[in-house]
Amino acid sequence: MKDQDNHALVSTLIFPIAPIVVIFALSALCADMWHAAHYTPGEDGGEAEPAMALILIPLLLTIFAMVLAGMTALNRWVARRFAPGVWWRLAMAIPRVLLAGLSLLLFLVSAGFFMGDVTAIGHWQVVCAWIACLMVVATFVVQQYRRLTE
Helix, strand or coil, rough: HHHHHHHHHHHHHHHHHHHHHHHHHHHHHHHHHHHHHCCCCCCCCCHHHHHHHHHHHHHHHHHHHHHHHHHHHHHHHHHHHHCCCHHHHHHHHHHHHHHHHHHHHHHHHHHHHCCCCCCCCCHHHHHHHHHHHHHHHHHHHHHHHHHHHH
């Protein structure tokens, strides 16, 4: 396997796979807490929030990852073919920052939903959830910062 193939594999593992895995892990790890906080059996719409957090948000994260990968490929292609100026870097940076910020927001909303009570640090599940979330966010921010400075 080439070094570039390894780099692409690691990039894919950072985003979108890591946030999606953490979302599903949190839904299982903190199930007792979010069931008590959000889920009322028999209530209309009680199944909508978990379904959105488990299906729709990972789907959106996957779509955003494909758009960010396309922006990276376009940026590298333009940099090889032409001599882009500052305007090109700015034109690519603004949508990248907006998409990355929206992706992080969606991930944190979904993770916070499955924590049940995000301030309940007395529970070991919430502490583990925050550690997992912070690790995912930190690696994603570093990855996007490196893409911006290429």
